[in-house]
Amino acid sequence: MDILVLGDHERGTPKKITHQLLTAARGIADGAVHALLLGPDAGAHAEQLGAYGAATAYVWEHPDAQDYATEPQTAALLAAVEASGAQVVLYPGDPLLSDVVARAAVRLGAGVVTDVTDLERADDALVATKPIFGGDMTSRCQVTPGRAQFLGIKANAFADEEAGGSPADVVPLEVTVADEARRARVVEVVEAEATGRPEMTEAPIVVAGGRGLGDAEGFELIEQLADVLGGAVGASRAATDAGWYPHQHQIGQTGKTISPQLYIGAGISGAIQHRAGMQTSQTIVAINKDPEAPIFSIADLGVVGDLKQVIPALVAEVEKRGS
Numbered sequence: 001m002d003i004l005v006l007g008d009h010e011r012g013t014p015k016k017i018t019h020q021l022l023t024a025a026r027g028i029a030d031g032a033v034h035a036l037l038l039g040p041d042a043g044a045h046a047e048q049l050g051a052y053g054a055a056t057a058y059v060w061e062h063p064d065a066q067d068y069a070t071e072p073q074t075a076a077l078l079a080a081v082e083a084s085g086a087q088v089v090l091y092p093g094d095p096l097l098s099d100v101v102a103r104a105a106v107r108l109g110a111g112v113v114t115d116v117t118d119l120e121r122a123d124d125a126l127v128a129t130k131p132i133f134g135g136d137m138t139s140r141c142q143v144t145p146g147r148a149q150f151l152g153i154k155a156n157a158f159a160d161e162e163a164g165g166s167p168a169d170v171v172p173l174e175v176t177v178a179d180e181a182r183r184a185r186v187v188e189v190v191e192a193e194a195t196g197r198p199e200m201t202e203a204p205i206v207v208a209g210g211r212g213l214g215d216a217e218g219f220e221l222i223e224q225l226a227d228v229l230g231g232a233v234g235a236s237r238a239a240t241d242a243g244w245y246p247h248q249h250q251i252g253q254t255g256k257t258i259s260p261q262l263y264i265g266a267g268i269s270g271a272i273q274h275r276a277g278m279q280t281s282q283t284i285v286a287i288n289k290d291p292e293a294p295i296f297s298i299a300d301l302g303v304v305g306d307l308k309q310v311i312p313a314l315v316a317e318v319e320k321r322g323s
């Protein structure tokens with residue numbers, strides 16, 4: 001069974017999720033593992049994917065692959081499936097690549113399993129595990145490889161471990177894009193304001209705030225703590241729905257999944273839908289004034305107290321120790 005990993009990159013540097021997907025692919029493949037990177041600069045560091053087990057790194061850097069190029073990228077994905085002969089495709093469940101995969105799967109008559117958190121072999125088939133009903137239940141889906149089957153993998157569900165392989169064979173793809181596939185194009189890109197903080201799903205430390213902050217200004221405390229620790233800022237849905245912090249920082253079932261080394265949640269009750277996005281964090285610290293808050297049931301360390309007193313004291317202590 002050959003596997004193709006549809007990877008993601010930032011200006012040519014493969015993202016952690018790409019390494020995680022390659023690591024997951026190695027665990028289940030009994031054939032070759034290949035990677036695909038799309039967009040400008042996709043090939044800049046593609047050969048490095050060999051270290052994570054990719055024999056071939058297909059790249060498509062044509063201007064048609066730029067921005068939210070759903071249709072052209074679908075054509076490239078179909079070309080890579082064809083060229084690699086892969087029977088299973090692993091992809092990160094981000095919005096653009098999910099759009100691309102949905103179109104490719106329909107055209108191939110293939111199946112898609114989203115939100116996969118675990119994969120195992122079962123004879124000639126694969127079993128993909130995914131949380132359902134907000135993490136209340138777990139579904140195990142049997143996937144029979146044949147034509148390409150698409151499996152969307154949750155960020156941080158797998159570790160990213162190098163395999164010590166030789167550089168990947170970088171193969172530029174020849175992709176034919178029909179004129180009608182170019183009908184939709186991005187006319188303006190508004191860059192999010194740079195915060196200097198790491199991306200939440202990639203960060204080793206995430207400090208998250210919830211309704212207990214009281215208002216948008218409360219997030220200044222969360223940002224101060226994140227900054228002294230060099231971490232990212234996250235939020236509960238109650239906080240993002242209230243407009244206190246941007247939605248892209250929402251952690252949980254309908255937000256992002258994180259699995260940092262350290263998660264600190266302040267003023268967050270720990271609803272099941274929030275926990276679905278952070279419960280695999282290595283160390284969980286909760287700050288909440290209610291000793292009965294559900295988040296304490298999964299916390300490694302809990303502080304019962306008013307976050308307006310606890311966080312400044314914590315910031316001062318970290319600064320004193322030079323972080």
Ligand SMILES: Cc1cc2nc3c(=O)[nH]c(=O)nc-3n(C[C@H](O)[C@H](O)[C@H](O)COP(=O)(O)OP(=O)(O)OC[C@H]3O[C@@H](n4cnc5c(N)ncnc54)[C@H](O)[C@@H]3O)c2cc1C
Pocket residue numbers: 209210211212213235236237238239250251252253254255256266267268269270271272273274277287288289290293305306307308
């Ligand atoms: C379909 C669906 C999907 C959802 N998806 C998500 C999701 O992706 N992510 C998500 O987060 N939620 C999600 N939710 C919402 C979720 O059910 C909760 O409503 C939400 O997580 C609550 O956010 P919170 O913990 O910030 O607020 P609350 O539950 O109101 O908790 C606030 C906490 O702050 C504490 N507190 C108050 N003041 C202080 C203080 N001064 N110091 C310390 N502690 C204090 C309180 O004791 C309380 O525990 C979803 C809900 C549904 C129905």
